[in-house]
Amino acid sequence: xxxxxxxxxxxxxxxxxxxVLNCSFTDSAIYNLQWFRQDPGKGLTxxxxxxxxxxxxxxGRLNASLDKSSGRSTLYIAASQPGxxxxxxxxxxxxxxxxxxxxxxTGTLLAVQP
Amino acid sequence: xxxxxxxxxxxxxTRGQQVTLRCSPKSGHDTVSWYQQALGQGPQFIFxxxxxxxxxxxxxxxRFSGHQFPNYSSELNVNALLLGDSALYLCASSLKPSTxxxxxxxxxxLTVL
Numbered sequence: 001x002x003x004x005x006x007x008x009x010x011x012x013x014x015x016x017x018x019x020v021l022n023c024s025f026t027d028s029a030i031y032n033l034q035w036f037r038q039d040p041g042k043g044l045t046x047x048x049x050x051x052x053x054x055x056x057x058x059x060g061r062l063n064a065s066l067d068k069s070s071g072r073s074t075l076y077i078a079a080s081q082p083g084x085x086x087x088x089x090x091x092x093x094x095x096x097x098x099x100x101x102x103x104x105x106t107g108t109l110l111a112v113q114p
Numbered sequence: 115x116x117x118x119x120x121x122x123x124x125x126x127x128t129r130g131q132q133v134t135l136r137c138s139p140k141s142g143h144d145t146v147s148w149y150q151q152a153l154g155q156g157p158q159f160i161f162x163x164x165x166x167x168x169x170x171x172x173x174x175x176x177r178f179s180g181h182q183f184p185n186y187s188s189e190l191n192v193n194a195l196l197l198g199d200s201a202l203y204l205c206a207s208s209l210k211p212s213t214x215x216x217x218x219x220x221x222x223x224l225t226v227l
Contacts, residue, residue, distance in 0.1 A: 004156070031214070032214060036218075041202070041221075041223065042220055042221070043118075043204055043218040043219050043220040043221050044157070044204065044206075044218040045218075046215075046216070046217075049214060049215075051214075089156055089157075091156070091157075093214070097170060098169065098170060098211065098212070099145075099147070099162045099164075099169055099170040099211040099212065100145075100147070100162075100208055100211060100212055100213060100214060100216060101147070101159045101162065101170055101172070102149075102157075102159065102216075103159070104156030104157050104158070105156050106154070106155055106156045107155075107156055
C-alpha cells in the first residue's frame with residue numbers, strides 16, 4: 001500500500017530565504033509525482049508534475065526533484081516571499097490503477113515572515 | 115473558460131442527515147474525481163466517475179455514493195452523516211480517467227454537528 005509522508009509538518013522562514021520541502025513515498029512503482037499548493041480553506045493548485053522517467057522540473061523560483069529508487073522528492077523554493085505562505089502537498093499516482101487517482105501526503109504548512 | 119465549480123461553498127448538517135454536494139467539471143473535461151480532506155490532513159480519494167459510471171473507489175463506506183450526469187457534472191451523496199464526515203470535499207476534473215493533468219475545484223466545507 002502506497003504511503004506518502006511529508007517533513008516538516010510546518011516551517012517558518014524569514015523573507016528571502018531559500019528552503020526545501022521533503023516528500024517520501026513507500027512504493028517506487030509510480031507514474032508521476034506532483035506538488036500542489038493550497039491556500040487556507042481553498043482548493044489545490046498544481047505547481048509541478050514530474051514523470052517517473054524525469055529527475056526534476058522547474059517553474060520560476062520552484063524546482064522539484066524526484067529520486068524514484070529512494071522514494072524521495074524535494075521542492076526547492078528560492079528567495080521566498082510572504083505570498084508563498086500556504087500548505088504544500090505532494091501526491092503520487094501509483095502504477096497499477098486504471099485511473100489518475102492521487103495519493104497525498106499530509107502537507108507542509110509554510111509561513112514566510114516579512 | 116470556467117474552471118471546476120462546486121456547490122454549495124459551506125454546509126452544516128446534523129448527525130444522521132443526508133447531504134448532496136455538486137461539481138461541474140472544467141469545460142471539455144469528462145472525468146470527475148472526489149476527495150475528502152479532513153482538517154490538517156491530505157486529501158483522500160473517494161471515487162471517480164467517467165461515462166456515468168464509478169470507475170475506481172477508495173476506502174470509503176457505502177454511505178458515500180455518487181452520480182455523473184450526461185453533461186459530465188457529478189454529485190456526491192453521503193447518508194447517515196457522522197461527526198467524522200466533517201471535512202473539505204474536493205472535486206477534480208480531467209480529460210479521460212488516465213490523464214495526468216487534473217484541475218481541482220474550491221471545495222465544499224461540510225460541518226456535521
